[in-house]
Amino acid sequence: SRKMDGFKDKIGSLKSSLSFGAAAGVASNLIGRVVDGVMDLKDEAFAASDSLDKFTQTMEFAGVDNSKIKESQKVMKEYADQTVYDLGDVMNTTAQLAANGVEDFNGLTQAIGNVNAVSGGNAETFKSVATAMTQTIGTGKLTTENFNQISDAIPGASGKIQEALKEMGAYAGGDFREAMANGEISAEELNTAFMKLG
Structure with missing residues (x-):
């Protein structure tokens, strides 16, 4: 310099x-x-x-094995290169998911990015959705606040996520909002819905 x-x-x-x-x-x-x-x-x-x-x-x-860290670096670099997402944002999301105990942290990061992309999102909305997802995982359940953050960022995905959760039996009855407010929908179920959609 x-x-x-x-x-x-x-x-x-x-x-x-x-x-x-x-x-x-x-x-x-x-x-x-x-x-x-x-x-x-x-x-x-x-x-x-x-x-x-x-x-x-x-x-x-987070206790992740060194070989898995190196593998994840490679996978995330390739994913960032193939998408509009910033490498720093992708790696930050992956690391946070790993730190919160998500086993397939690489897969879930890519699923979040893919759902964001097919729903008309961009690099900025990816950060918003990823933040809501990591917060959900941290609390262990899907809250109204976190779901609103996801649906505000990518409105096109809101109905698909609800549909996927319902098909999985994540909540009983027909009222998604009520089930969410009652803490019936777990973070693991939301992760599975994203993996399915992404």
Whole structure:
């Protein structure tokens, strides 16, 4: 970074000392773009490295085996590359699911992303749905607040999730909202519904 900053300064002084007119301006502009591009790559690399460190630390603290951590890193990188989702968001979701005792943390992260995608969601709504899912898993049951967060982010999925839960026998009777308010729908049942849909 320091070398790049110094290089930019040298280019600036070179441009002012040489009188090549338009040609010098074009050359300086092109080099400036290259330097800016390298600086952007540096920032992206730092962010990816930071996400990876957090991911590894969280997974290790959750007691996940080192070989599974490495496998998960590979799977999540491939998934992020194939989708619009940010690698940091995908890895953060996976690590939180693992920390909350979800066995198939890779599969559930991808299921959340897939349900989000087919419901017209984007990278921002993925974060919202993932947060609601990890909160649900943390409390052990689906709350009205968490379901509202999911349905606000991806309204197209609301009916499908309810339908999947009903088919699984997650709640008795026909009133989904009442069953949810009474704590009848477990986090595990919601996970299963997402895995089925995703």
